[in-house]
Amino acid sequence: xxxxxxxxxxxxxxxxxxxxxxxxxxxxxxxxxxxxxxxxxxxxxxxxxxxxxxxxxxxxxxxxxxxxxxxxxxxxxxxxxxxxxxxxxxxxxxxxxxxxxxxxxxxxxxxxxxxxxxxxxxxxxxxxxxxxxxxxxxxxxxxxxxxxxxxxxxxxxxxxxxxxxxxxxxxxxxxxxxxxxxxxxxxxxxxxxxxxxxxxxxxxxxxxxxxxxx
Numbered sequence: 341x342x343x344x345x346x347x348x349x350x351x352x353x354x355x356x357x358x359x360x361x362x363x364x365x366x367x368x369x370x371x372x373x374x375x376x377x378x379x380x381x382x383x384x385x386x387x388x389x390x391x392x393x394x395x396x397x398x399x400x401x402x403x404x405x406x407x408x409x410x411x412x413x414x415x416x417x418x419x420x421x422x423x424x425x426x427x428x429x430x431x432x433x434x435x436x437x438x439x440x441x442x443x444x445x446x447x448x449x450x451x452x453x454x455x456x457x458x459x460x461x462x463x464x465x466x467x468x469x470x471x472x473x474x475x476x477x478x479x480x481x482x483x484x485x486x487x488x489x490x491x492x493x494x495x496x497x498x499x500x501x502x503x504x505x506x507x508x509x510x511x512x513x514x515x516x517x518x519x520x521x522x523x524x525x526x527x528x529x530x531x532x533x534x535x536x537x538x539x540x541x542x543x544x545x546x547x548x549x550x551x552x553x554x
Contacts, residue, residue: 348373352380356392367395371402378407385414385425397425401432408435415441420450427453431460439464443472451481458484462491470495474503482513486524493528498536504529 351373354366370377377399384396400407407429414426415438427445430438442464445457458476461469469491476488489507492500507525514520 348377348380351377352384355384355395356387356389363391363395367399368402370396371399374403375406378403378410381407382410382414385422386419393421393425397429401429404433405435408433408437412438412441415445420448420453423448423450423453424456427456427460431456431463434464436464436466439466439468443469446472446476446479446484451479451484454479454481454484455487458487458491462487462494465495467495467497470497470500474500477503477507482511482521483515485511485513485521486515486519489521489524489528493531496532496535498532501529501532504532 348370351366351370354362355370356363358366370381381396381400381403385393385400387393387396400411411426411429411433414422415430417423417426423445427442430442439461442457442461446454446461448454448457454476458473461473473488473491473495477485477492479485479488485507489504492504504525508522508529511521511525
């Protein structure tokens, strides 16, 4: 498909107003157009229809790195809904340049944003996120602590086990959808232990002592 302003405008209209098949086709085509489609897709992240936002976000994820500068800017914008969408896409793209923005989002006053940042960091899996995620285990919102447990499980860093064990033993909270934070911590421990069979209990104990003294 030609990257003309007219073709992009038509696809944007179809993504917003077409039937389900037409919308799916339009989002796919916009994703394939690459950088030329970034600006109109960014505008659609402000749309009041969640389905439109999701399809635009998917297309931006397909475009990848050319969309990164705009997404990084949106991740620190004023609209929490748009911040959430931008952060979710950054997790899909998985670019290391987004880490600082995601670390900052972990401290966002809106727990929905912080939760999405933890999910994105777990998806990227960069070990530089290890310490920010450990701190997120103490976030006041259970949804964020739950997401941090899952993210640490995805990173498979054995040194996370003492902090996760503390969550498993001491955190009775449930998320906004009713899931147990303690159960998430226990599952994370099991996943990490299964991937690190040679790490001894004594090593975990030493790490726990260091964390408690810090």
